[in-house]
Amino acid sequence: MRIERHRVDEARVVEAGEDFVNRIGRQVHSYSRAGLMTTTEWQLIADSFLDYLGALSTTRPDLDSAEAKAVLKDAAEAAAGAVSFAAYHPVDSFHVFLDYPNFGMSYDPEYGEDRDPRHRVTAREWLDAFCLAIVADRVSPHGEAFCWARQLMPDEPVTPALELVDGFSAHFFEEGDFPTPAEPQPGLRALRALTDGDREAFDAALLALLQDGPHGTGPASLLPLVPIALAARAYRTHGWTPAVDTDYLPHALVTGFETPGPRVHGLGRDPRPDAVARLAAGPVDVDRPSPARPLAPDSEARFERRTAEAVTPKEGEPLDAWELTAALRYQTYLLAARASQSADATDAQLANLQLGSRLGAAVFRAALAEPGTEAEVTIDGRRLRLAARRDRDFGPVFWETALSYALITGSPEDLDPLVLAGPTIAAEDRTPFAPYRTALHDHLRGADPLPATERALKELERTRDQGFLPPPVVLFSQLVRGDETSFNLALLDALEAHRDHHSVADRATDFGAALSLDVLALACHARRSRGWAVHVRSPYLPPRLLAAAGAGAV
Known part of the structure; x- marks a missing residue:
């Protein structure tokens, strides 16, 4: 009726x-x-x-x-x-x-x-x-x-x-x-x-x-x-x-x-039977409805200038690691703005990623150095000195961002200090994201990631209830369990969750709407470390980056 x-x-x-x-x-x-x-x-x-x-x-x-x-x-x-x-x-x-x-x-x-x-x-x-x-x-x-x-x-x-x-x-x-x-x-x-x-x-x-x-x-x-x-x-x-x-x-x-x-x-x-069939038939497309968000020319130039200033030492003095955290934020703004205008990674985006990866690694080399000493790093082909320093700005959130850059570029040199430092070297993590970051760290340092992964899965609902976009815990859990098919299913879910989150209210204007660094990092890591095929096609997963990860390139 x-x-x-x-x-x-x-x-x-x-x-x-x-x-x-x-x-x-x-x-x-x-x-x-x-x-x-x-x-x-x-x-x-x-x-x-x-x-x-x-x-x-x-x-x-x-x-x-x-x-x-x-x-x-x-x-x-x-x-x-x-x-x-x-x-x-x-x-x-x-x-x-x-x-x-x-x-x-x-x-x-x-x-x-x-x-x-x-x-x-x-x-x-x-x-x-x-x-x-x-x-x-x-x-x-x-x-x-x-x-x-x-x-x-x-x-x-x-x-x-x-x-x-x-x-x-x-x-x-x-x-x-x-x-x-x-x-x-x-x-x-x-x-x-x-x-x-x-x-x-x-x-x-x-x-x-x-x-x-x-x-x-x-x-x-x-x-x-x-x-x-x-x-x-x-x-x-x-x-x-x-x-x-x-x-x-x-x-x-x-x-x-x-x-x-x-x-x-x-x-x-x-949803699995339908999704498995779709993935088996060929790449599944996930669109990106977020509008292009180019930076104004003066903003773009300001971010590039401030980054250059952060990595240019004053005569006779070492770099300040705290200033490098700001430089990584500038590179993230530039990367997001440029990603919103292109379905694939451009040369400018690759430069943002490679520089960002170096910046994150440099910060944690300074955090690992003994107080009163200096750490040596290489940025843009230049050997530079950083004074040893640990700061709350080097905390778990920054560690996760730096890790995403390192996993996307695949640089072992940049990944090493992040694995040695861990997410809580500078500050305790009291957020619902803590188990996820611990699981990531355990996986990369060769410890058993499953206990922390199980805790992270239990935190998912708490994260949603607080209005945050949850970390890609399910995606990570399939990676560490070695299930390629389920990884692709979870990848599809994670990208759709990112898209849906940023289609609500005015979130499409958020600088992070065009790209999920966490999800992209896990996709590149799965390609590079396990040789898995990615059966999801999307502007959220720039093909150029996945191809480089599959070839083992940086």
């Missing part, structure tokens, strides 16, 4: 989608400057995200895009932020973070203060937030807040919304008894059918919910949260696809943005 969506105000659709990146940023920062952000502000932010998501669905009803996924996540986080404020403030601490505008707020207990009844959530607000949490798969991290907020909810007459609140609480948390009114509403019937595993009853209840008719003139009304959440729960727990054909139930929201492929019951869809 087909159910068409209702018509909404076209002007409001245009308004919701127009310049959303900047508008949502202004909105959240305006609220943060105006004082304490309460349930009201977080709900208004969630409403803005929902309106934008509804506007996106008018041109792509399935909502299967990286942009929609990021918007949904922040809509759920903002709505959960309202619930958390009602549940915890001012008696406990909590934190709300939105990836899309890169904005967060932490709340500390205010001892002696009582909860303000004006900041409780209503049944309708709780229900909308919980449905968003179901669809965005965020029930687990926010479950306690929802339970507390329900207990603190003001006494209200029994309404359909309140019945559903208690129904969801019973279904997910076993909180209280399942409501049993004389004439249960379709939402309750659907929840009961889910609990009992009765698909026929569920399909009938979901159809009744949709036939009752979502309504409204705003774009958010195109996404009825209760039916979507119920359909998502049914699909993800029982594998039930909606029996009704309608754009009110966007495929991506129901399936959790599953990739195509045969379904493995209880585990979602397994």
Whole structure:
């Protein structure tokens, strides 16, 4: 059966989608400057995200895009932020973070203060937030807040919304008894059918919910949260696809943005059979939608000049290793800008890579030198001296960047000091990336990398939850396990993840959008150290660099 969506105000659709990146940023920062952000502000932010998501669905009803996924996540986080404020403030601490505008707020207990009844959530607000949490798969991290907020909810007459609140609480948390009114509403019937595993009853209840008719003139009304959440729960727990054909139930929201492929019951869809066939048939193309980001001529000249100054010693004095860290950043800016304009590596990019590799190695030769001594390095064919120095700027992040350069160029001379130094020679690594860097170091120094690799794999979700693009841990794990086919599958995934991350909001303008140094470094390392073929073709993997790695060239 087909159910068409209702018509909404076209002007409001245009308004919701127009310049959303900047508008949502202004909105959240305006609220943060105006004082304490309460349930009201977080709900208004969630409403803005929902309106934008509804506007996106008018041109792509399935909502299967990286942009929609990021918007949904922040809509759920903002709505959960309202619930958390009602549940915890001012008696406990909590934190709300939105990836899309890169904005967060932490709340500390205010001892002696009582909860303000004006900041409780209503049944309708709780229900909308919980449905968003179901669809965005965020029930687990926010479950306690929802339970507390329900207990603190003001006494209200029994309404359909309140019945559903208690129904969801019973279904997910076993909180209280399942409501049993004389004439249960379709939402309750659907929840009961889910609990009992009765698909026929569920399909009938979901159809009744949709036939009752979502309504409204705003774009958010195109996404009825209760039916979507119920359909998502049914699909993800029982594998039930909606029996009704309608754009009110966007495929991506129901399936959790599953990739195509045969379904493995209880585990979602397994993309491997399809991807293996694609890779076996020939190179798989991964496009790079990021726009060209050339540097202004004066900026390009300034970066080149400052690099030259950093590697030119004053008469009778050694170079300063700290200045070389800045020079490597300049080369990275130049490399990224030039990579964005070309699908293959140019001579200028090769020069950036080779100089960057030398700069990174030089910094760690200085870090390894005994205090009070000097290290000798060769840069641009010149033998130079560096004073021994260790600085926090030589820490794990810089080590990883320097290592990527060395693995791309394949220079043993540049790789040696990085392996000897390790990622924490100058500073401790307390980030979620630490196990990945340890695994890289273990692999390159000949130690067993698998224990650190397993820890890095466990950190992946934590990294995603904090809004970062995770390191290519899965790709690395296939490299160290010696599985060429799985390496290519993971390479495809890693490049698509990089592309999708930089297609959200205004991230396409990030200087790192055109190239993932980490992924490129592992691809070159696999070619050079194992002789593996790369079956992914992409501007993210300049063919000239892969060919050089395959030939063992620097």
